[in-house]
Amino acid sequence: MLLSWLAALGAGLFLLHLGQKLLFPYFWDDFWFLLKVVRFGTRMSLNKCRGELVTMLDKFLSHAERQPQKPFLIYEGHTYTYQEVDKRSNRVAHVFLNHSSLKRGDVVALLMSNEPDFVHVWFGLSKLGCVVAFLNCNVRAGSLLHCVRTCEPAALVVGGDLLGSVEEILPSLPKEVTIWGMKDSVSQGIISLKEKLSTSSDKPVPRCLHATSSLKSTCLYIFTSGTTGLPKAAVISQLQALKGSAGLWAFGCTADDIVYITLPLYHSSGSLLGIGGCIELGATCVLKKKFSASQFWNDCRKYNVTVFQYIGELCRYLCKQPKREGEQNHQVRLAVGNGIRSDVWRQFLDRFGNIKMCELYGATEGNICFMNHTGKIGSVGRTNFFYKLLFPFELIKYDFQKDEPMRNEQGWCSRVKKGAPGLLISRVNTKNPFFGYAGCYKHTQNKLLVDVFKKGDVYFNTGDLMVQDQENFLYFWDRTGDTFRWKGENVATTEVADVIGMLDFIQETNVYGVAVSGYEGKVGMASIILKPNKWLDLKKVYEQVLTSLPAYACPRFLRIQEKMETTGTFKLQKAQLVEEGFSLLKISDPLYFMDNLKKSYVSLTKEIYDQIMSGEIKL
Structure with a gap:
């Protein structure tokens, strides 16, 4: 009797397991991932109930006390322990305590490349309760000046290798901004932070200076191009920083991992997911000034790297080696x-071995993220009923001609069917707030959709089109608005157009991104109308974009048109231009290519076109 009962139980369990595999193949993957999400939220709630608002900085200080001699940063062969980073950041804090009028809540802009002092200055200022604004170290001239003015800093700290960029705009900077340079010898009007650090104290800074009363308080500004215009300073709260730093842990990384970071620290990927992720784990980070495809695997072997951060371009570069x-x-x-x-993903695994690719999706300022915890190739993540309860989002119909969400006769938006591309929007509520941008409130307002499905509801507009398949996997489809992505960076077309439009022979400029076979993202292209009786100075266009824009934002192709098509609301038409790209077969207008050797734009000949398409000319 017992044997037959056990046999029946075994058969029942087997059928149950078989049914789960057939009907709910991702049940356990989803279950364990959601359990991690719930654990993280519960841990924060318990800390709050105990009156302990633990920030990312607090977690670092805890590691510095518990494991002082453990390597935290490895940079160019030098190792910096948790204790050493703590002490160096104390020195930074004491310099500003003794030689400036900085106070809690003040904003300090940080313009620095990837180097240990980026972390030292960031943490040192955070210990004083300052809000640190990360500036993109590629921006220059008017764009850099705009970024500084937007975050309204009391001080600006500049890396030694970037002082030239600041000296260019020094006369135009607000007089109340104090400039500190990480160099022994600096120009007039700049204070040497490096010199003062040599005599500064490394004693601990009182915790009361940075202790927070709310995890919703601002700790960082991280600049993002958003979907239109010049860069905007996204407000990063202590809560967002903590969520970002949990990414590596959620994917299964541990304190024993050695994480290789080549992404720029001024982006949330490098700073929050990377540095913050190592702090969450108590792990070690190998920091690289810039990504090098030729040195990548040698570095991984040299430092026993177990985890690395990537953007799609990085993996493609490695596959091209x-x-x-x-x-x-x-x-x-x-x-x-x-x-x-997907094709690079497969090629990467075939060539470099059994590496789990943990793809994710998230905007710096957004209140929604997805994590591909199953490893499904091509997907940015997966959703289910329970995930949508925690992070409510929708994919809605989008009008590509009007460049806005579709609304029916009653004014409501409509959800797309599975398999169809839709605009990703995320519900804004107390649990998933949207903190917006510093400065002009209009920028924050423009990212919100109201009265979407019912009166009074509010959603964050990601500006991204996604597809959800029948198995609830999500795939990135395209980006809306006046932004495209190139070299892992968002490029705001209006910013590029404004720069080109400053030339006295340009009447109108329409900037857009075009696809190039074999490349991630879209490369920049500008369609131009000349002023009457003016001629095109290709060298001047080249000099203008090169001196005013980051390298990734410079249009590689120019198209000269006699007139431009506009929409009914007088917006420049881009769909046809994007579709035609820089194809010599489709376009009769004059086309030009950016030639860095000749330091000018040159005629796009069939020979040059063929070399680009074959990969002989690199973009």
Whole structure:
């Protein structure tokens, strides 16, 4: 009797398991991932109930006390322990305490490349309760000046290698902004922070200076191009910083991992997911000034790297490298990032071994993120009933001609069917707030959709089109608005158009991104109308974009038109231009290509076109 009962129970369990595999194949993947999400939220709630508002900085200080000699940063062969980073950041804090009038809540802008002092200055200012604004170290001239003015800093700290960018705009900077340079010898009007650090105290700074009363208080500004116009300073709260720093942990990283970061720290990926992720774990970070495809695997072997951060372009560059022996001879087990194409994903795994690719999706300022916890190739994540309860979002119909969400006769938006692209919007509520941008409130307002499905509801507009398949996997489809992505960076078309429009022979400029076979994202192209009786000075256009824009934002192609098509609301038409790209077969207008060797734009000949398409000319 017992044997037959056990046999029946075994058969029942087997059928149950078989049914789960067939009907709910991702049940356990979803279950364990959601359990982690709930654990993280519960941990924060318990801390709050105990009156302990633990920030990312508090977690770092805790590690510095518990494991002082453990390596935290490894940079160019030098190791910086948790204790050393703590003490160096104390020195930074004491310099500003003794030689400035900075106080809690003041904004300090940080313009610095990837280097240990980026972290030291960031943490040192955070210990004083200052809000640190990360400036993109590629921006220059008017764009840099705009960023500084937007965040209204009391001080600006500049890396030694970037002082030239600040000296260019020094006369135009607000007089109340104090400039500190990380160099022994600096120009007039700039204070040497490096010199003062040598005599500063490394004693701990009182916690009361940075202790927070709310996790919704602002700790950082991280600049993002958004969907239109010049860069905007996204408000990053203590809560957002903590959520961002939990990414590596959520994907299964541990304190024993060594994380390789080549992404810029001025982006949330490098600073929050990368540095913050290592702090959440108590792990070690290998920091690189810039990504190098040729040195990548050598570095991974040299430092015993187990996890690296990527953007899609990074993986593509690695796949384009000449094949070498022993390419799978490394200890990398995880890669965390976003924007990798399915074909590159497969090629990367075939070539470099069994590495779990942990793709994710999230906007710096957004209140929604997805994490591909199953490893499904091409997907940015997966949703289900329970996930949508925690993070309510929708994919809605989008009018591509009007460049806005569709609304029916009653004024409501409509959800798309599975398999169809829709605009990703995320519900704004107390649990998932949207903190917006510093400065002009209009920028914050423009990212919100109201009265979407019912009166009074509010959603964050991501500006991204996504597709959800029948198995509830989500895939990035395209970006709306006047932004495209190139070299892992968002490019605001209006910013580029404004720069070109400053030339006295340009009447109108329409900037857009066009696809190029074999490349991630879209490369910049500008359609131009000349003023009457004016001629095109290709060298001047080249000099203008090169001196005023980051390299990734410079249009590689120019198209000269006699007139431009506009929409009914007088917006410049882009769909047809994007579709035609820089094809010599489709376009009769004059086309030009940016030639860095000749330091000018040159005629796009068939020979140059063929070399671009074959990959002989690199973009």
